[in-house]
Amino acid sequence: MEHSSRLSRWFDRRGWSDIIIGAPYVWLVVLFLLPFLIVVAISVATKTATAPPFSFGGEHPLVNLQGYQRLLHDTLYLRAFLTSLTNAGIAMVLCLLLGYPMALALTRVSRSWRNILLMLVILPFWTSFLLRVYAWMGLMGKNSWFNALLTDAWNWVVPVDWAVKSIPMMHTNFAVVLVMVYTYLPFMILPLYASLERLDPTLDEAALDLGSRPSRVFLDVTLPQSVPGIIAGGLLVFIPAAGELVIPSLVGNAASPMIGRVISDEFSSARDWPMASSVAVALLLLMVVPMMLYSHYQAKAEGEAGK
């Protein structure tokens, strides 16, 4: 106690505490807020043939909202947003349905098993992400054993009229969702595990003791207490999935692009930086709303727990 207070006084005297507290803010301002403001500025600039390909003022209006106008009127962008949100939403729900039982199982096994299984959850990160997407491309391709297996299963189940030679998986939203679920599943499992692991097992026993069957105990005791974990995992999957570029580019349907692809195309092929920036700002705003709802919920929950 004495030691720590002396340490903190030393920090105060040197102004160290200001630096330590300030460092993350400096980081956020320099590397997040400033670049974002630049993007906002470019989004209201006018596209030119110069380098860089935009300009403010001059013969153009100082604030040009053309990008945002196109965003609202050109259905390409609206459809891209819709595709992104739908794919990300489906991926998030599937991750939750797959990840919840896995996270729950992690809390119920012995310590040594738990460490092994947690390791297995994280293990895919040790292989290059691109390599793993390419592996999926191989699996989903028309001539793969995996596709053949699924095709056989399909043909066995459905009437003869519906039989197919192979299942067209590549370049569909199905493929995008499948690979996103595979990629983002650990981001769902880990926060869920963290929140489930904290729960007191005697609460389950208390509910059993008071007459509830195990399924009822799950609904009454476990599930409501794991809501913060569900929200955290959901956001960790949904936000990157909605802005995902690589997966839809490699396995997705080029005819219905996701928003990440649209931003990338506007920046590089179309060289329309103001348009790309407008889309990026819109995407960010779309993501910030659920984020703010989440932090509001968190603050409320913490306020309750703190009292």
Place this chain on the structure above:
Amino acid sequence: MSAPDEPFLRIEGVSKSFGTFQAVRDVSLTVAKGEIFSLLGGSGCGKTTLLRMLAGFEEPTSGRIFLDGRDMAGVPPWSRPVHMMFQSYALFPHMSVEKNIAYGLKHEAMTKAQRDDRVREMLDLVQLSQFAARKPHQISGGQRQRVALARALARQPKLLLLDEPLAALDKKLREHTQFELMSIQARTGVTFIVVTHDQEEAMTLSDRIAVMDRGRVMQVGSATEIYEFPNSRFVAGFIGSITSFEARVTGREGGQVVLEVPALGGRVLARDVPGVVEGQAVTLALRPEKLRISKDRPETGNAVEGMVKDLAYFGKDSLYRIVLPSGALVSAHAVNARRGDEATRVADWDDRVWLSFDPAAAIVLTE
């Protein structure tokens, strides 16, 4: 349903092993309806495992449990008319006090009005009506304990299991709560089984106590029986304090047994114990408050001279530690019944005193 002579709760030769560890060994007990029965013992003595078997969280490895004439084997916890008050209280943190108490009631065939009535009745019983809407973290430890009790009693169980009910409370609150528990038990008539490591708690709370050690029940009886007539060195040492000596039976004399106790310098008369034979090695145990300290040799009873080595003044009484010529150290309590300063007390440091005790006070233990 139960036969006339069938006890309310019958535990019959119950054992429980976890792997190679035997937590409970061949325990047989009966508990009457409306009784407060305590399982008393140190940590790892098997008392909690026994309680968990009553609740249905563990199944006995062998043996049977009958509650109100019904064999409880294979009955899951949610179907048992047995509720438990957990040591940590295990209140649902996301539910209000009211919802916690109502939780078990949703499995009862009741209308909403009946349910609300029962919850109100329970809140009244534990005097928490004004806290009904609070969450568990918004009330004090003592209040949480009462919510746990109300929740466990709401469904009117046949048997209420209390796991260290007072352990999490501070000393002052504990005393108050103890009497409250007893009064609630008397009002509801529910049979209580209390697990505790605190002998004082067990003695004041319970009608009967089972003292447990290493998975076995060592003795069952009322607080008085267990304190005054312990059946083994373990029970005598676990409940209250004793000074014990090696002794040998040398004969019988006028309904009393004669012991040769080297540490006390010779012959001691003690209340006869059936079954002991001449020449048998036994243990003589003496409770500090059963010993008298005097300046002069008393005319009756067993007496031995010693010297005051240590004395501790507690106000209402004092503890003397007296060293005997044999080198043995004996503890004796003296009640400070007369008011006075240091000069008026029975004996002081290094005084020579006589220690004496009635034959009836001498506890002879064969185990």
